[in-house]
Amino acid sequence: MTNTRLKRGLAAVGLTLAALSLGACGSEVTGRAVPEAGGGVVADTLLPDEPRADTGGTVEIDVEIGECVELTGTVDDANVVKAPCGSAPANYKVIGKAPTNAQCVSDADSYYYETLMGDEQGALCLDIDWVVGGCMELAGDQPTHIDCATPAREGVRVVEIITDVTDVEKCSTPSGYVYDERRFAVCTEDL
Structure with a gap:
């Protein structure tokens, strides 16, 4: 069984939510989603100026840039799954992929990364899944x-x-x- 340990939060102009530690049983892979300072929100589609870079790295969840995820769970039972953008379950949109979370754009709302034996394997750069009119x-x-x-x-x-x-x-x-x-x-x- 793999370990998906998730730490996520949200930092936005005028809004700060505390980061949480979430996880699941196991010991091999550790995933984390960590808030990025100064982040904001995104629309229902990627904007023309948004990075569409997939610069590498590996995470267990199979999502592409522009797709959305639902991050849920507790310290003992985290869950990260693909979700339709704009739907009730989706709370973040993938805006980039990178070998490490440090390589995400500085104004991303959050990033999710996984480690294996303490070494970072890949990261998803995330913004909140906002929809105009939603x-x-x-x-x-x-x-x-x-x-x-x-x-x-x-x-x-x-x-x-x-x-x-x-x-x-x-x-x-x-x-x-x-x-x-x-x-x-x-x-x-x-x-």
Whole structure:
């Protein structure tokens, strides 16, 4: 049995969720998803300026850049599976693949990587799976797609995505999330 130990979190402009340790039984492979500082969110498709690089590395989950994953579980029972983007189960989109998590873009929301005997084998660079017009709940352990009519403690609706910006001042809404390195913003409104 392989060990899939997951540590994930979310760091975004104006939003910080604590990182969690998640795992499963076994001892050979260790996977981790770790928050990246200054991250934001992405739309339902990769933007033209987003890296589409697959620079190598190996992870057990078979996903391609642009596909989404569901990260769930507990310290004793982690689960990382492919999920349809924009669906209720999906919470992250794969925006790149790399031999190590340090090679993900600096403004990625998170990255998931696996180690074998302590050596990193590969990483998935991840952003939150945001969809223009869709809503997410940001309270709790992980971002979650929700119906926009659902009451939410920290729910937001994505209004627009604007490119070639490094702040939310260009948004038509008062708030949003910025990807400084990739120069785009996701403009949101609170539910």
